[in-house]
Amino acid sequence: EQMMRFVILILFVSATRAVEASASTNDSPPIRSSVKAIQFGIAHAAESSKSSTSTSTSTSEPNTPTPYTYIPVSALNKYGASTQLQHALLSSTKQGSVLTLAATAEEDDGSTSSARIVVGTIRPKPPPGVISSRNWIHAISRDDADSTNEQQQWTGLLYTGIQSDGMLVTSMLRDYGRRVWERYNAVLGCEGAAEALSRILTCFMNYDRTEELVDGCGPVVPSSDDDGGFQTGRPFGIQCLLLGVGGETTAIVSMDPSGVAVRCYAAAIGRCSSDAKRLLEQRWRSGMSVADVRDLFVEIGTELFREDQGQEDNEDCTEFLNERFEIVCDVISSTSSTKNALKRIPFLATQKNNLS
The missing domain is CATH 1.20.58 (Methane Monooxygenase Hydroxylase; Chain G, domain 1)
Structure with a gap:
């Protein structure tokens, strides 16, 4: 100058x-x-x-944030929260589905012979002539399909957010579940999968786990480096639900990009998940049958979806929404696959009285 x-x-x-x-x-x-x-x-x-x-x-001041400035993983805002984790949570909300719900349920006749989890999601309808598959519930581990046991153990993953992040996390969990099966001849349960998922989601923090006791199945996040270290440049932009059924027990574990696990009886992920969790706390009750839980999902999903589309005051938009979107419901059971353990039930928002 x-x-x-x-x-x-x-x-x-x-x-x-x-x-x-x-x-x-x-x-x-x-x-x-x-x-x-x-x-x-x-x-x-x-x-x-x-x-x-x-x-x-x-x-050019280093402390002045711009849209193109990289924020380090260790950076905290004035409230002591991680800025990167806030961005990851926002990405999982903006890039994810509208709403996905999961809740435990009993048999319609009131019996508790097998554990059941009802899962519902709102998604666009497939084009005419295209058969929609159940690719939104990802099985992590389960017992042999040809097992003679009437009760089986099954662990699955639901995620919403950045699809590439979800696919990578799913492959890591499946690989770890395979190694657990090969070493111990046991299915990776929901609690073990939750711990493994937490390690995957927090690998961006570069924790040194070389001195930790392990289960003998190798690191959850393997690396080709000599020191065995692995670190991502940012948190994973996904929200997850881990589902586990086995015998007469069920497990639902909710987890955000921070890797903090919360076990619950009913949970929600997606853009409208905050309001859905509040409504589930008010309307879900223990002992509800599968049909009651499905009706509850239809009621909550329709109400929040109309608000998300800006049609909460338009009573004439039901037919328009039904032409483009659908609510898909799955019932996950611990009974064997020969007895239709997984039941996929698609239905429309206006047909909640005809869900049989």
Whole structure:
């Protein structure tokens, strides 16, 4: 900046002397006006250079956040929360589905011979002639399909958010579940899967786990490095639900990008999950049958979906929404696959009385 001022000063002095020398030989009004114009132009250029330099200096401050500035993983906001984790949670909400619900339920006849979890989600309808598969519930581990046991153990994963992150996490969990099966001849249960998922979601923090006791199945997040370290550049932008059934027990574990696990009887993920959790706390009750839980999902899903689409006051939009979207319901049971353990039940928002 000082060098630029020095150059401008030299130009100013040279131009002034040249004009004054010319003016001494022929003192005419146009020459005087030219001197004033040159003085004004150089002064304006110097002022513009100074303002642009100060602007560039202020924008290059290291503590000034910009849309293109990388925020370190260890950075905290004024409330002590991780900025990266907040961004990951926002991504999982914005990039995810509208709503996915899960809740435990009993048999319609009131018996508790097998554990059941009812899962429902709102998604766009497939094109005509296309058979929609159950690719939104990802099995992590389960007993042999040809087992003679009437009660089987099954662990699955539901996620919403950035699809590539969810696919990577699913493959890591399945690989770890395979190693547990090969070493112990046991199915990776919901609690073990929750611990493994928490380690995967927190691998961006670069914890040193070399001195920790392990189960002999290797690290949950394997690495090709010699030191066995693995670290991602950012948190995973997904919200997860781990589902587990076995015998007469059920388990639902909710987990956000921070890796904190919360075990619950009814949970929700997606854009409308905050309101859905509040409604589940008010309306879900222990001992509800499968049909009652499905009706509850239809009621909550329809109400929140209309608000999400900005149609809460439009009573004539039901047919329009039914043409483009659907609520899909699955019943996950601990009974064997030969007895239709997993029942997929699609239904429309206006047909909640015809769900058989």
